Amino acid sequence: MRFLTLPLVFLYILRWAVAKPRILPSLLHEKRNHVPPGWSHSGRHHAMAVLPLRFALSQRNIHTIEHYINDVAHPASPNYGNHWTATQVAEKFTPSHDTIETVKTWLSDNGFGWDRIRVTNLQGWIELNATVQEAEKLLWAEYHVYKHASGKEHISCESYHIPPHVAPHIDFVTPTVHFDVIVSRSPEASHRKIGASGTPINTNMQGRSFNGPKTTGSNSETFNQLDDCDQLITPLCLRALYGLGYKPRATSNNSFAIAEFTPGAYVPSDLDNFGKAYAPDIVGKRPKLVSIDGGTVQAALTGFDYNGESNLDLQYGMALVTGAQNVTLYQLGDSIQHASDNNLLNAFDSSYCGFDGGDDPNIDGIYPDQAPGGYKGKEDCGTVKPANVISISYYYNEADLTPAYTARQCVEFAKLGLMGITVLFASGDNGVAGLINACLNPDGSQSANGRLFNPSFPGTCPYVTSVGATQVNVNSTVYQPESACEQLISSGFLYSGGGFSNHFSIPDYQKDAVQNYLKNYLTPGLPLSYNSTGSRAHPDLSANGAKYAISLQGNFTRVYGTSASTPVVGAILTLINDARLLAGKKPIGFINPAIYSPSFSDAFHDVTNGTNPGCGTLGFNAAKGWDPVTGLGTPNFPKLVEKWLALP
Ligand SMILES: *[C@@H]1O[C@H](CO)[C@@H](O)[C@H](O)[C@H]1NC(C)=O
Ligand SMILES: *[C@@H]1O[C@H](CO)[C@@H](O)[C@H](O)[C@H]1NC(C)=O
Ligand SMILES: *[C@@H]1O[C@H](CO)[C@@H](O)[C@H](O)[C@H]1NC(C)=O
Ligand SMILES: *[C@@H]1O[C@H](CO)[C@@H](O)[C@H](O)[C@H]1NC(C)=O
Ligand SMILES: *[C@@H]1O[C@H](CO)[C@@H](O)[C@H](O)[C@H]1NC(C)=O
Ligand SMILES: *[C@@H]1O[C@H](CO)[C@@H](O)[C@H](O)[C@H]1NC(C)=O
Ligand SMILES: *[C@@H]1O[C@H](CO)[C@@H](O)[C@H](O)[C@H]1NC(C)=O
Numbered sequence: 001m002r003f004l005t006l007p008l009v010f011l012y013i014l015r016w017a018v019a020k021p022r023i024l025p026s027l028l029h030e031k032r033n034h035v036p037p038g039w040s041h042s043g044r045h046h047a048m049a050v051l052p053l054r055f056a057l058s059q060r061n062i063h064t065i066e067h068y069i070n071d072v073a074h075p076a077s078p079n080y081g082n083h084w085t086a087t088q089v090a091e092k093f094t095p096s097h098d099t100i101e102t103v104k105t106w107l108s109d110n111g112f113g114w115d116r117i118r119v120t121n122l123q124g125w126i127e128l129n130a131t132v133q134e135a136e137k138l139l140w141a142e143y144h145v146y147k148h149a150s151g152k153e154h155i156s157c158e159s160y161h162i163p164p165h166v167a168p169h170i171d172f173v174t175p176t177v178h179f180d181v182i183v184s185r186s187p188e189a190s191h192r193k194i195g196a197s198g199t200p201i202n203t204n205m206q207g208r209s210f211n212g213p214k215t216t217g218s219n220s221e222t223f224n225q226l227d228d229c230d231q232l233i234t235p236l237c238l239r240a241l242y243g244l245g246y247k248p249r250a251t252s253n254n255s256f257a258i259a260e261f262t263p264g265a266y267v268p269s270d271l272d273n274f275g276k277a278y279a280p281d282i283v284g285k286r287p288k289l290v291s292i293d294g295g296t297v298q299a300a301l302t303g304f305d306y307n308g309e310s311n312l313d314l315q316y317g318m319a320l321v322t323g324a325q326n327v328t329l330y331q332l333g334d335s336i337q338h339a340s341d342n343n344l345l346n347a348f349d350s351s352y353c354g355f356d357g358g359d360d361p362n363i364d365g366i367y368p369d370q371a372p373g374g375y376k377g378k379e380d381c382g383t384v385k386p387a388n389v390i391s392i393s394y395y396y397n398e399a400d401l402t403p404a405y406t407a408r409q410c411v412e413f414a415k416l417g418l419m420g421i422t423v424l425f426a427s428g429d430n431g432v433a434g435l436i437n438a439c440l441n442p443d444g445s446q447s448a449n450g451r452l453f454n455p456s457f458p459g460t461c462p463y464v465t466s467v468g469a470t471q472v473n474v475n476s477t478v479y480q481p482e483s484a485c486e487q488l489i490s491s492g493f494l495y496s497g498g499g500f501s502n503h504f505s506i507p508d509y510q511k512d513a514v515q516n517y518l519k520n521y522l523t524p525g526l527p528l529s530y531n532s533t534g535s536r537a538h539p540d541l542s543a544n545g546a547k548y549a550i551s552l553q554g555n556f557t558r559v560y561g562t563s564a565s566t567p568v569v570g571a572i573l574t575l576i577n578d579a580r581l582l583a584g585k586k587p588i589g590f591i592n593p594a595i596y597s598p599s600f601s602d603a604f605h606d607v608t609n610g611t612n613p614g615c616g617t618l619g620f621n622a623a624k625g626w627d628p629v630t631g632l633g634t635p636n637f638p639k640l641v642e643k644w645l646a647l648p
Contacts, residue, residue, distance in 0.1 A: 428497020
């Protein structure tokens with residue numbers, strides 16, 4: 001939302017009336033309504049301090065990206081599967097000459113000499129060192145210093161303004177309103193940028209020990225894992241639930257990657273323990289490590305918080321694609337600064353990287369890292385060829401980020417879709433609430449007593465596939481319908497994340513499905529706590545997320561959450577890609593336009609029982625067809641293969 005702030009407008013006109021008679025008043029560009037929890041105001045910033053101002057330039061043709069995506073990803077399109085090369089993508093969207101000149105001219109008209117203005121090599125970003133005084137005048141902003149309980153300081157303004165003829169050429173400016181979204185998770189790490197990667201779901205992925213796999217021991221043991229899937233999920237349970245008997249054969253041409261954020265790390269011996277119990281063909285196998293921005297599989301910090309997520313993702317991801325398919329591990333960031341989704345996107349796309357993409361030093365890892373012990377190498381920039389399917393079990397609350405930041409990153413996911421890459425994100429583990437059960441207040445702040453639903457990001461980006469969680473009901477078998485995941489674990493209840501975005505409007509592909517839900521199945525009496533303006537709804541689909549057996553530091557533990565569901569869906573889609581590659585076809589790429597299309601309507605096990613409570617409500621209810629708890633349902637692998645083999 002943009003509006004005029006009158007006193008500033010008035011001053012602006014006075015100041016420039018003589019020099020530039022035709023100049024229009026500056027418009028509000030971005031605004032923050034509150035200071036995030038944990039931070040307090042400590043005073044005005046020093047007028048002569050220097051700020052490294054960075055202007056993110058708008059990209060060309062961005063408003064038509066949905067059209068391009070549908071052209072390659074909609075099953076009715078004659079160009080289905082004709083994915084773009086990275087070069088085609090870069091050429092289509094690089095900022096125009098006009099954009100660069102308009103912004104440079106505006107800066108120079110405001111007294112910044114050409115020698116102070118730098119356009120980055122890929123022409124997408126303008127940099128300028130300005131004193132606080134200069135920046136305040138340019139942006140009609142006031143810079144303040146904020147302090148975090150941890151002692152960390154942050155420079156920020158509450159809003160900033162850009163003249164109307166320049167505004168369409170700038171996505172956002174840093175440092176301005178954006179805040180460090182970092183939440184520390186463990187006491188010994190409280191002074192670090194923990195969580196810069198998006199807070200891992202493993203804060204909720206509560207472990208519970210049990211007495212190890214019952215399948216070990218003598219061959220005469222008659223215990224049947226399939227009888228026990230309501231108590232313990234193993235790869236065998238998942239194969240039975242989703243119809244996975246497929247043996248991949250196009251493995252040398254296929255790829256599947258799982259992203260982890262340092263200091264999160266998998267434990268190799270746990271992978272073997274898990275393999276011995278549940279997946280003998282992966283014993284001795286390791287993921288192919290692709291280190292991004294100094295990422296290492298560190299072994300100094302151990303325990304559930306460090307190893308739980310990575311162990312889960314790799315044990316299940318690798319088991320389900322079988323030992324025949326290699327799995328890639330994107331290990332991101334050093335142990336000091338960590339990394340974010342943007343660091344991964346930079347590694348894929350040198351043009352994003354070149355203009356630092358949506359990079360914001362308050363959210364993303366910036367390399368080389370000057371801190372002692374930090375990664376001193378260059379930032380990975382277009383160095384990694386993305387895998388066909390990428391699974392990411394980490395997320396933010398959408399409200400932790402500004403709309404400008406999420407918009408810019410979401411476009412980058414769309415570009416991956418254009419290139420034929422499937423990107424999966426966990427939908428969240430707190431139902432309609434956000435991380436640590438925070439809900440939104442009317443001013444956009446988050447608190448435990450907030451009443452408005454708090455969706456997650458990137459799941460709400462219309463160009464990723466968001467994965468929710470289901471469960472096998474107690475005393476049910478894998479042959480009976482699953483319900484939405486509703487589990488009491490030691491940190492509280494775990495419910496499948498889902499709902500409606502506050503940043504993104506609804507994409508065409510899901511309009512009918514969402515309309516059907518709102519018209520016929522919306523929980524009667526549910527307060528209007530969600531964004532009901534017609535915005536992007538998620539999750540898109542789901543998979544089991546309850547009671548997974550994982551090996552952790554030599555012991556077996558049960559874990560829960562959409563963290564578990566996401567790599568499972570990733571593995572299933574990887575097997576579908578295998579079938580398509582064998583048939584001489586392209587990978588499935590961005591799947592949403594296909595899975596919501598009528599021809600796929602019987603390709604999911606519809607989940608119609610359960611809810612996703614939060615924010616003092618019962619949340620949404622699962623229902624026939626798509627719903628904001630379990631999406632379209634869980635994968636029916638044989639049907640999905642059949643549908644996707646029928647497409648060009
Ligand atoms: C801003 O200042 C820093 C530190 O002095 C310098 O490294 C950088 O090149 C400067 N940037 C511009 C655009 O002048
Ligand atoms: C991999 O792709 C190449 C080139 O398209 C093809 O010749 C080869 O048969 C494929 N291999 C497998 C195992 O599908
Ligand atoms: C899988 O990785 C191993 C170890 O790097 C390699 O020897 C093998 O050729 C790879 N297999 C395929 C199908 O790419
Ligand atoms: C499951 O079955 C057991 C044994 O029949 C019974 O004691 C228990 O109450 C059942 N639990 C539920 C949730 O139905
Ligand atoms: C609801 O979502 C739309 C995007 O579709 C957004 O423009 C609007 O600001 C959101 N409303 C609230 C209250 O956040
Ligand atoms: C594994 O479990 C045993 C028995 O509960 C416990 O004594 C041991 O400390 C656990 N090991 C680790 C590394 O947690
Ligand atoms: C619905 O889910 C609840 C648990 O969340 C379960 O107790 C109940 O049996 C389920 N009902 C059906 C019809 O599956």
